[in-house]
Amino acid sequence: MLGGALVTIRLTFFSLLLGLALAIPIAFLQIYGPKVVRRFISVYERVVRSIPLLVILFLIFYGFPRAGINFPAFAAAVLGIGIRSSAYQSQIFKGAIQSISGSQMKAALSLGMTSLQSFKNIILPQSIRIAIPPMANESAIVLKDTSLAYALGVIELLRQGGYIISTTYRPLPIYLAVAGVYLVMTLTINITLNKFEKRLKIPGIGIEERVR
Numbered sequence: 001m002l003g004g005a006l007v008t009i010r011l012t013f014f015s016l017l018l019g020l021a022l023a024i025p026i027a028f029l030q031i032y033g034p035k036v037v038r039r040f041i042s043v044y045e046r047v048v049r050s051i052p053l054l055v056i057l058f059l060i061f062y063g064f065p066r067a068g069i070n071f072p073a074f075a076a077a078v079l080g081i082g083i084r085s086s087a088y089q090s091q092i093f094k095g096a097i098q099s100i101s102g103s104q105m106k107a108a109l110s111l112g113m114t115s116l117q118s119f120k121n122i123i124l125p126q127s128i129r130i131a132i133p134p135m136a137n138e139s140a141i142v143l144k145d146t147s148l149a150y151a152l153g154v155i156e157l158l159r160q161g162g163y164i165i166s167t168t169y170r171p172l173p174i175y176l177a178v179a180g181v182y183l184v185m186t187l188t189i190n191i192t193l194n195k196f197e198k199r200l201k202i203p204g205i206g207i208e209e210r211v212r
Helices: 002-032 035-050 053-067 073-098 102-110 115-152 157-168 171-200 207-211
Strands: none
Touching (some): 002 035, 002 171, 115 171
């Protein structure tokens, strides 16, 4: 079961990384891009969020080979989960970016920076800090979504549990153990990101500061 848990962790890490790599440019273009690009991204997000993740995984793993594009099961799972996550992560970063005063962008532009330079050096570092709490929730969701890689034959935690059940014929304790491992991993993610949030928190922003 430990081997399956390690595969689940790898799936979660690479899926979140791919989602993040797509989400930040998407969030940037959705706010600062041309109108046509913003509309295209809006359609992309709605379509991706409207299709069940299992269908996305099947389209990539079983549908793409018809077009001559083949992915190993693990890569297909990462691609599908990462694309799905990018649609949600982009909304997280969009909200974080919009929460930062627009005067900062104007000030950076007045100093001669381009929009991209202003975003990279001023807006993005702050938005990452603000996005940590909702990213903790998204990370937990992606972790649980990796169980759907079972359908592609990836030997992650759930499938490994199924193999154990097929030899022990004890489904209840095995599935309880699988649920316990998911619980531990989810709590670990939340605790870790909460520590990062406290360490990287922007002074003067948040409920505690307003109360004081």
